């Protein structure tokens with residue numbers, strides 16, 4: 001990206017219906033950072049139907065020296081989706097991704113996701129950078145957005161299933177007739193060193209209700225990897241009542257778990273309240289992204305942890321700040337299945 005080409009722009013913003021995506025028209029520095037000059041939104045028109053915005057994106061994507069993207073969200077966990085099907089090298093660097101994700105000086109997102117050519121026999125490959133530029137192995141909400149983005153790029157209607165190679169292995173999303181995406185998230189990993197955590201196993205080689213000292217306060221945690229590491233807690237050891245997740249000061253406590261010495265690759269942390277045996281409520285502090293409105297791999301890890309701790313059944317609804325996900329940890333194949341929404345919210349271009 002040349003220094004002269006450091007603005008993000010598109011021609012006009014269009015909105016058709018409350019749920020329809022729009023094309024944003026903004027100019028802002030990509031490389032310049034907080035100190036660089038900013039320019040305001042230049043125009044906005046309301047009326048073009050959603051299909052026109054999508055068609056325009058698809059037509060223009062090869063025509064300019066610009067990086068075209070679609071912003072998608074899954075329960076408010078939002079991603080800049082990049083059509084990277086022509087190359088196995090991501091079109092933006094981790095540093096550029098961090099700038100694009102900045103909510104004040106960039107587009108604003110929890111991560112950047114690249115749709116890449118298939119590898120290891122899969123139809124596609126998914127790579128993702130967190131909003132801090134780090135690269136996780138997997139993203140549950142992201143993979144639902146990925147499936148819907150492929151359907152848009154390939155002009156597919158109705159139900160479809162894809163195989164996707166990720167850092168967590170093969171993931172299989174299926175677009176359902178109602179537009180929701182059901183994802184086979186594979187098997188949870190429970191062995192401490194593989195998660196990874198330095199906490200000792202407590203139950204059948206798994207780290208279940210282990211004690212984690214967080215600045216002098218002992219918490220009970222269960223560790224699960226869904227390809228990426230998760231630390232699930234239903235509360236501190238000294239907590240007399242059920243954890244009230246709405247009362248948590250997430251931005252204070254979250255980073256202490258994320259960077260705890262017991263998690264050599266850092267960790268995502270889920271704070272969970274049991275509403276019933278099949279209904280859980282959680283808040284999440286994500287590795288590399290902080291507090292987000294939802295985390296798909298996190299919701300899967302929460303159900304696995306709740307089952308291991310004897311708190312819930314294998315099929316649960318998990319309420320996240322951005323909405324509910326349906327999660328099932330099946331006994332027959334040991335796979336976790338996640339079902340939830342994903343939608344395009346706007347189209348844009350960044351000079352490249």
Ligand SMILES: N[C@@H](CCC[C@H](N)C(=O)O)C(=O)O
Pocket residue numbers: 077130135136137138139140141142228229268286287288289292294295296297298
């Ligand atoms: N929001 C995602 C998880 C994204 C990756 C995570 N921050 C990590 O570093 O592991 C999800 O929906 O799973």
